[in-house]
Amino acid sequence: MIGAVGFGVFSEGFGRPRVGFRIGDGVLDLSAVGRDDVFAQATLNAFMALGRPAWESVLGRVAHLAASGADVLPLEDVTVHLPFEVADYVDFYSSLEHATNLGRLFRPDAEPLLPNWRHLPVGYHGRAGTIVPSGTPIVRPCGQAKVPGEVTPSFGPSRRLDFELELGFVVGVPSRLGDPVRADAFREHVFGVVLVNDWSARDIQAWEYQPLGPFLGKSFATSMSAWVTPLALLEPFLVAPPKQDPRPLPYLRAEGNWALDLELEVELSGTVVSRTNARGLYWSMPQQLAHATVNGASIQAGDLFASGTISGPERGSEGSLIELTWNGESPIRLGDGTMRSFLEDGDEVVLRGRAGDLTLGEVRGTILPARVSYSAGNGPAR
Ligand code: MN
Numbered sequence: 001m002i003g004a005v006g007f008g009v010f011s012e013g014f015g016r017p018r019v020g021f022r023i024g025d026g027v028l029d030l031s032a033v034g035r036d037d038v039f040a041q042a043t044l045n046a047f048m049a050l051g052r053p054a055w056e057s058v059l060g061r062v063a064h065l066a067a068s069g070a071d072v073l074p075l076e077d078v079t080v081h082l083p084f085e086v087a088d089y090v091d092f093y094s095s096l097e098h099a100t101n102l103g104r105l106f107r108p109d110a111e112p113l114l115p116n117w118r119h120l121p122v123g124y125h126g127r128a129g130t131i132v133p134s135g136t137p138i139v140r141p142c143g144q145a146k147v148p149g150e151v152t153p154s155f156g157p158s159r160r161l162d163f164e165l166e167l168g169f170v171v172g173v174p175s176r177l178g179d180p181v182r183a184d185a186f187r188e189h190v191f192g193v194v195l196v197n198d199w200s201a202r203d204i205q206a207w208e209y210q211p212l213g214p215f216l217g218k219s220f221a222t223s224m225s226a227w228v229t230p231l232a233l234l235e236p237f238l239v240a241p242p243k244q245d246p247r248p249l250p251y252l253r254a255e256g257n258w259a260l261d262l263e264l265e266v267e268l269s270g271t272v273v274s275r276t277n278a279r280g281l282y283w284s285m286p287q288q289l290a291h292a293t294v295n296g297a298s299i300q301a302g303d304l305f306a307s308g309t310i311s312g313p314e315r316g317s318e319g320s321l322i323e324l325t326w327n328g329e330s331p332i333r334l335g336d337g338t339m340r341s342f343l344e345d346g347d348e349v350v351l352r353g354r355a356g357d358l359t360l361g362e363v364r365g366t367i368l369p370a371r372v373s374y375s376a377g378n379g380p381a382r
Contacts, residue, residue: 001063005359006192006229007044010078017042017081021062022227022361026072033061044084044228048172048191049301055172055191059232080226082133083194084170087302089131089222090292091166091198091214092123094283096242098311101323106206118246121283121291123308126198127219131304133226134363138199140345140370141220145203157370158201158217160328161343164309165266165319165351166196167278169285170228171303181293183254186286187231189299193260194225195351195363196306202322202342224304225361237261237355241284248287251294258284260355264310266319267350268343271335273324276310276317278353345369 003024010027011017019039020027030039035058038047047054093099096113099122103112116122132138140161146153172191175181181189198218205217241259262278283291288305309319318324321342325331328341343349347367353360 001066001233002357003359004066004229004233005361006225006227006233007047008083008227008361009042009044009081010073011081012073012078016040019044019047020073020078022075023066023072025075027075027078028062028065028070028072030058030062032070033058033065042081043302044191045301048084048170049174051173052188055230056232059230080133080135082131083226083228084302086128086131086304087171087300089126089128089304089306090123091126091218091306091308092121092283092288093117093308094121094281094288095308095311095319096282097280097313098309098319098323101311101318105322105327118244119248120252121288123288123292124213126214126222128304130219131222131224134223134361134365135226136221136223136365137368138221138223138365139368141201141204141216142370142372143201143204143216144207146207147203153207157372158203159342160202160322161367162200162202162321163266163343163349163351164198164200165264165274165276166198166306166309167260167262167264167281167353168194168196168224168304168306169231169289170194171299171305172301174300175293175298177298178296179298180251180296181289181299183252183286183290186254186289190231190285190289192228192230193234193360194228194304195264195353195360196225196304197223197349197351197363197365198306198309199223199365200320223363223365225363227361229358229360233358234260234355237358239279242280242282244282251290252287254284254286254290258286260285262353262355262360264319265352267352268340269334269336269347273332273334274316274318276312276319278307278310280312281307281310343367
């Protein structure tokens with residue numbers, strides 16, 4: 001399907017939000033496809049919960065309508081909404097290159113990879129309620145941080161705000177509490193993928209993250225595509241995954257080609273600052289899902305699982321500024337001649353993904369100044 005992007009939720013004027021399918025810069029109104037019970041709703045959750053036979057039959061209808069030149073609404077004439085109600089949100093740490101880089105930066109005197117990293121896909125539970133669709137402005141977070149060389153922490157707007165380029169998958173079909181979802185059941189449960197920007201305040205993160213992991217340095221906002229690309233459209237771009245050494249435990253073995261040959265780029269205020277590919281991720285999506293449920297935790301429609309920052313081995317393929325600028329020590333130059341160590345107020349970040357003629361919904365976000373509501377008298381007000 002030339003120009004296919006994916007399913008989303010849109011509205012016209014003061015009309016009610018409903019489900020559509022984006023093709024290029026047009027939106028196909030799916031109320032024309034029938035199934036008003038799920039397509040008249042303001043989220044994709046009910047459609048996603050129907051399962052694979054229903055997804056495939058709708059996609060067949062969409063492809064037929066697209067090929068027969070059905071009317072589409074211009075994207076610029078509609079309002080685009082959060083595509084699904086996010087149930088739970090998990091963020092992994094699946095890129096070997098990213099985990100190695102962050103280990104070096106955060107723990108310079110230790111082995112960059114912790115002993116568990118090659119045995120399981122490390123992750124944490126994030127904040128589902130602050131996930132926003134592409135285009136939502138991001139307010140610079142305030143928080144507590146300890147400036148290197150100072151004895152006590154201080155409070156104020158983050159001075160080390162960063163993006164993270166990630167690929168997320170979205171659950172449609174739920175599982176039963178107590179039953180793990182095996183890696184080979186991935187296609188029966190997972191509806192599609194989105195791009196994710198896991199905005200990160202590195203100064204807040206560095207001070208708070210031990211021993212329980214990311215918290216307020218991440219939870220202020222996470223941006224994702226407004227369009228969910230169905231897994232079925234990605235099948236032609238699944239390729240052999242990187243070799244894993246040591247061989248993972250049996251529950252983490254996923255047969256078949258599960259690396260996604262997806263070209264990715266990050267644009268920062270008009271300049272492309274990173275280019276990489278999702279196929280290099282060490283832990284695959286089925287392995288992530290199998291691990292997240294191996295304890296019997298159930299999944300439900302709208303659960304979002306993000307890959308973690310996608311970084312490649314070459315310079316310029318890192319998916320975050322902390323890596324691209326090596327902790328701010330080597331600022332990068334933008335097309336207008338200005339330098340960046342971390343994000344400035346007014347900066348716009350755009351994530352893009354492409355596989356063949358298939359485009360993922362872009363993720364766009366602009367940084368707004370902090371809204372300081374406490375006295376910053378004990379900290380570095382700026
Ligand atoms: Mn992340």
